[in-house]
Amino acid sequence: MTFLHFFVYITIIVFLAAVIARGVRIARMPIHLRWDLYPIPHEKGRAHYGGSILEEVDWWTKPRHKDHIGELKVMILEILLLKGVWEHNRKLWFGSFPLHFGLYLLIGGEALAVLGGVLHLLGQQFLFLQPVITVVIWTGCVLGVIGTVIMLLMRIFDSNLSKFSTPSHYFNLLMLGAIYVTGILWLSGDQGFAANLVGFYAGLVSPSVMPALPAVAFWHIGCALLFMFYLPFTHMTHFFTKYFTYHSVRWEDETNRPGDPLQKKLDPQLAQVVTWSAPHVGADGRKNWVDIVTSPAPEIEKETK
Amino acid sequence: MAVAVKSKKKLSIRDFSKPSEQLAHVDPEDLYPLPPPYDKVEEQPGFKRLSEEAKRKYEATLDDTMVVNIPKPKDKEEEDKLVRQFVSGLEKLFSPENNWTFLQPLTLSMEHCARCQTCIKDCPIYEASGYNDIYRPTYRSEILRRLYFKYVKGGGGWWKKFNNGDIELNWTLVSRLLELSYRCTLCRRCAQSCPIGVDNGQISHDLRKLFSCEMELAAKDLHEKGTIQQLTVGSSTGMNALVVKDNCEFIDEDMEERTGIKVETVWDKEGADVLLIHNAGEFLAWPDNPGAFALILQEMGISWTLSSEIAGYDGVNYGLFYDDVQLARIAMRHYEIAEKLKVKKILMGECGHLTKAMGVVGDRLTQATPRENAMAFLDGVVFSGKLKLDPSRNDFPVTLHDPCNMVRSMGIVEPQRRVLRHIAPKFREMHPHGVRNYCCGGGSGWAIMSQNNFLDWRIQVSGRKKFEQILNAFADEDPGAETPKYVCAPCSNCKGQIRDLFDYYGAKEKSGLYYGGLIELVVNAMVDIKGRFIDWEIM
Numbered sequence: 001m002t003f004l005h006f007f008v009y010i011t012i013i014v015f016l017a018a019v020i021a022r023g024v025r026i027a028r029m030p031i032h033l034r035w036d037l038y039p040i041p042h043e044k045g046r047a048h049y050g051g052s053i054l055e056e057v058d059w060w061t062k063p064r065h066k067d068h069i070g071e072l073k074v075m076i077l078e079i080l081l082l083k084g085v086w087e088h089n090r091k092l093w094f095g096s097f098p099l100h101f102g103l104y105l106l107i108g109g110e111a112l113a114v115l116g117g118v119l120h121l122l123g124q125q126f127l128f129l130q131p132v133i134t135v136v137i138w139t140g141c142v143l144g145v146i147g148t149v150i151m152l153l154m155r156i157f158d159s160n161l162s163k164f165s166t167p168s169h170y171f172n173l174l175m176l177g178a179i180y181v182t183g184i185l186w187l188s189g190d191q192g193f194a195a196n197l198v199g200f201y202a203g204l205v206s207p208s209v210m211p212a213l214p215a216v217a218f219w220h221i222g223c224a225l226l227f228m229f230y231l232p233f234t235h236m237t238h239f240f241t242k243y244f245t246y247h248s249v250r251w252e253d254e255t256n257r258p259g260d261p262l263q264k265k266l267d268p269q270l271a272q273v274v275t276w277s278a279p280h281v282g283a284d285g286r287k288n289w290v291d292i293v294t295s296p297a298p299e300i301e302k303e304t305k
Numbered sequence: 306m307a308v309a310v311k312s313k314k315k316l317s318i319r320d321f322s323k324p325s326e327q328l329a330h331v332d333p334e335d336l337y338p339l340p341p342p343y344d345k346v347e348e349q350p351g352f353k354r355l356s357e358e359a360k361r362k363y364e365a366t367l368d369d370t371m372v373v374n375i376p377k378p379k380d381k382e383e384e385d386k387l388v389r390q391f392v393s394g395l396e397k398l399f400s401p402e403n404n405w406t407f408l409q410p411l412t413l414s415m416e417h418c419a420r421c422q423t424c425i426k427d428c429p430i431y432e433a434s435g436y437n438d439i440y441r442p443t444y445r446s447e448i449l450r451r452l453y454f455k456y457v458k459g460g461g462g463w464w465k466k467f468n469n470g471d472i473e474l475n476w477t478l479v480s481r482l483l484e485l486s487y488r489c490t491l492c493r494r495c496a497q498s499c500p501i502g503v504d505n506g507q508i509s510h511d512l513r514k515l516f517s518c519e520m521e522l523a524a525k526d527l528h529e530k531g532t533i534q535q536l537t538v539g540s541s542t543g544m545n546a547l548v549v550k551d552n553c554e555f556i557d558e559d560m561e562e563r564t565g566i567k568v569e570t571v572w573d574k575e576g577a578d579v580l581l582i583h584n585a586g587e588f589l590a591w592p593d594n595p596g597a598f599a600l601i602l603q604e605m606g607i608s609w610t611l612s613s614e615i616a617g618y619d620g621v622n623y624g625l626f627y628d629d630v631q632l633a634r635i636a637m638r639h640y641e642i643a644e645k646l647k648v649k650k651i652l653m654g655e656c657g658h659l660t661k662a663m664g665v666v667g668d669r670l671t672q673a674t675p676r677e678n679a680m681a682f683l684d685g686v687v688f689s690g691k692l693k694l695d696p697s698r699n700d701f702p703v704t705l706h707d708p709c710n711m712v713r714s715m716g717i718v719e720p721q722r723r724v725l726r727h728i729a730p731k732f733r734e735m736h737p738h739g740v741r742n743y744c745c746g747g748g749s750g751w752a753i754m755s756q757n758n759f760l761d762w763r764i765q766v767s768g769r770k771k772f773e774q775i776l777n778a779f780a781d782e783d784p785g786a787e788t789p790k791y792v793c794a795p796c797s798n799c800k801g802q803i804r805d806l807f808d809y810y811g812a813k814e815k816s817g818l819y820y821g822g823l824i825e826l827v828v829n830a831m832v833d834i835k836g837r838f839i840d841w842e843i844m
């Protein structure tokens with residue numbers, strides 16, 4: 001195994017482990033109090049104006065129809081086109097959209113190259129993939145460079161952003177910029193770019209088929225790996241935690257009517273011992289949530305007497 | 306599209322811990338002009354300043370006003386003790402046993418903000434302040450975020466600072482942060498525009514909780530005079546059961562006199578179909594509203610009751626705004642009372658936060674008696690065909706204010722509009738409206754807070770947008786007082802703020818602006834009542 005193999009495998013392992021760990025940590029957090037925020041796209045027939053089933057008389061007796069297609073539509077527009085930024089911060093969208101969409105295309109191109117690598121190892125033809133990979137990654141890198149430059153300029157010169165940016169914001173943009181620029185340099189200087197990229201992925205499994213890559217390819221791969229290595233430890237994990245902010249908070253509207261299964265999950269949470277220190281809470285190291293909220297706190301008892 | 310943001314007051318995050326006499330200041334000139342005849346700064350009542358005595362006694366170094374009245378620590382030792390308490394509270398805020406109620410949303414908001422500032426344009430307070438940095442939705446969130454990474458996520462290592470920035474923790478920061486948590490109405494408008502799903506309103510909410518649950522520091526009107534009083538005396542208004550029953554007797558008599566229909570409020574009737582719970586402020590400030598409910602329930606032939614138990618006649622739940630323990634105590638109290646009376650459902654009166662606390666937020670405490678909101682109920686009443694209604698009796702211009710808690714946080718948008726379109730021929734919308742509405746400026750309990758000079762602040766800064774919206778909604782009408790114009794605000798808290806706005810600007814006298822609930826318009830349209838129920842003379 002070469003140094004390259006080692007670096008790639010370690011990065012993939014760290015990336016996946018950290019992403020899964022974060023995902024599991026968030027998913028296993030207690031069920032919170034309802035904190036939905038409208039519009040909620042799965043409210044069938046009401047999502048367009050932000051309505052909910054609570055608009056019905058005796059709503060608890062009515063069947064709930066969830067519009068999962070509507071939800072999917074909103075998610076696709078949000079993820080692919082950054083619709084929210086388009087609507088609420090048009091100026092930023094002109095940088096943020098190419099930055100993100102460039103990345104999607106780059107990742108898409110890499111995924112196609114991985115597929116080519118698998119086909120190659122299976123002894124199959126993959127030539128039809130090569131022009132597609134080249135075009136997709138070219139487009140991704142060009143869009144990415146445009147987005148990075150705009151975002152960097154905005155982060156530096158727009159005081160609204162610069163005051164609230166930390167060093168990592170600039171570093172992240174520079175890293176992304178480096179990935180895109182080295183990608184363009186590799187693409188433009190290597191006639192066999194797609195074949196080499198496919199060969200690189202095949203070579204990760206079978207070192208004997210690893211092609212001789214140009215020097216710039218190592219820069220590109222190095223930048224991408226470094227970015228992947230530290231990304232799961234930053235706010236950029238919003239690429240997947242956004243699932244939770246939407247599905248587990250904003251759009252989470254599960255009811256707890258008599259007979260609903262939710263209470264079973266809530267009971268253990270209510271059985272936890274409270275340790276808040278303010279006197280009115282009345283925590284004594286033994287009382288749990290049920291004890292605390294169903295009995296008046298010491299201060300309250302005092303006032304009642 | 307929101308306006309372009311040009312921040313006038315340049316403040317860095319780290320300035321927050323630097324001691325100074327006052328960190329931020331809003332000049333009357335910073336406030337954008339209102340439509341005429343309220344457009345001349347020199348003709349406005351002005352902005353009272355905090356008294357020197359208040360400044361001497363309390364920590365007042367944040368901005369021009371003060372809500373919590375934090376006594377100044379005697380010495381450095383006491384300051385350090387308070388800072389240590391704060392750190393302890395910070396740790397508990399991120400512990401599942403103490404904050405299971407909001408841990409997931411809070412952690413998500415802490416760890417994933419891109420600092421893109423997309424949300425800032427949606428905050429009416431930030432905009433009205435002339436884009437004063439301190440009132441940005443992201444400013445207080447960023448301070449808590451830096452503290453979270455430093456003290457909860459462990460260490461101030463270079464990676465943490467590089468990634469999330471740094472901040473110095475001292476008493477100056479702690480005392481300012483407490484006040485700053487009360488410069489956001491928790492309206493959650495900014496949360497709607499965050500592409501990541503970060504909720505800066507919820508961050509303000511949880512900050513307030515930290516201070517209340519760990520340090521016994523909260524706005525007096527919400528805590529001592531609010532939830533504590535409600536759980537001891539029976540109501541945050543201070544009314545005990547005897548007083549409220551007395552008031553209702555008077556309201557019943559008044560209803561009969563004005564409508565010609567004998568109305569009888571029912572108390573503690575076991576087995577009634579409906580337990581009606583109002584915000585008790587209605588009995589004192591807007592008695593027409595509970596009177597109208599009694600009349601409508603009676604005319605619809607619904608078996609109903611009020612409860613005279615502690616907190617049973619007051620659906621207020623200020624715990625929603627600052628303290629989950631108090632929220633849960635009050636919500637559980639309401640649910641227990643309904644269970645005891647064996648009613649089929651609770652009808653929640655016209656109050657946004659009451660509806661949200663009792664209707665959905667408290668839902669995760671126990672499987673309680675079903676709750677119905679007043680908007681859906683009135684929609685059902687109006688279209689049931691059981692009441693004879695004549696829309697021409699509401700022949701004046703009407704606009705609708707959307708209470709944030711009902712609309713943005715519960716999705717109750719259309720019923721009130723269906724009703725208004727049916728019974729108020731001159732109904733028109735404000736812009737924007739529905740789930741993208743603007744807060745009245747008195748959200749999160751502010752409408753009952755007027756200590757020091759806070760009234761001035763919440764009128765001129767946080768309520769500015771709403772007042773502007775109201776004026777614009779009636780721009781096509783005769784601007785004078787001769788044409789009465791009705792702002793329908795189906796929420797006690799919002800009515801309190803709108804009352805204060807109109808009083809402050811003399812809007813009734815100058816522009817003929819009046820306000821009230823939704824049910825009053827329904828009763829006013831009833832053919833069977835004598836005369837008019839909405840009487841401009843007594844409003």
Ligand code: SF4
Nearest residue numbers: 418419421422424499
């Ligand atoms: S809260 Fe959301 S919109 Fe606001 S700065 Fe953070 S990520 Fe951007």
Ligand code: SF4
Nearest residue numbers: 428489492493495506
């Ligand atoms: S919740 Fe409302 S008041 Fe608070 S920061 Fe957001 S927009 Fe402003």
